[in-house]
Amino acid sequence: MEKVNESRVDWKEYDRERATFRRKELSNDVGASDLGCSLYELPPGERSWPYHYHTANEEALYVLSGTGLLRTADGERELEAGDFATFPADESGGHRIVNDGGEPLRYLMVSTMNEPDVTVYPEMNKLGVFVGSPPGGRDDRSLEGYYRIDDDVDYWE
Numbered sequence: 001m002e003k004v005n006e007s008r009v010d011w012k013e014y015d016r017e018r019a020t021f022r023r024k025e026l027s028n029d030v031g032a033s034d035l036g037c038s039l040y041e042l043p044p045g046e047r048s049w050p051y052h053y054h055t056a057n058e059e060a061l062y063v064l065s066g067t068g069l070l071r072t073a074d075g076e077r078e079l080e081a082g083d084f085a086t087f088p089a090d091e092s093g094g095h096r097i098v099n100d101g102g103e104p105l106r107y108l109m110v111s112t113m114n115e116p117d118v119t120v121y122p123e124m125n126k127l128g129v130f131v132g133s134p135p136g137g138r139d140d141r142s143l144e145g146y147y148r149i150d151d152d153v154d155y156w157e
Helices: none
Strands: 012-016 019-025 035-042 059-065 067-072 075-080 084-087 095-098 105-112 117-121 126-131 143-148
Touching: 035 095, 059 075, 059 095, 067 084
Parallel strands: none
Antiparallel strands: 012 019, 019 035, 035 105, 059 084, 059 105, 067 075, 067 095, 117 126, 126 143
């Protein structure tokens, strides 16, 4: 059994077009391979990863502190400390977290770590492909990339 205290894990900073947040990859620090877990801190007025869903990995959200908004395929829902939500590995699991409150929103994201996985970003009209290591995994990948959904080609081209 491995364990780590989150205070000993360094934050990774993300700042991309209205997606500004910090993340501690807890599962990587204990060498987990089949389960991912990250601590997120989302400043007021910011958003997490763009709206997306996975085709091979189920995810779960647990809110530790703060308030926010959860965008899903079914609409928007308010978030507060103690809330738990799951996102199936299909289109119905689409989600994005938004901090519309006045204090940082802290939450855990847990995920299965299956590969290969395709992550679909319907609002961006693109998808991500991960083979050899799932999204969030740190092992080498034999194939990884992001592609426009409209770039579909005929099988024999």
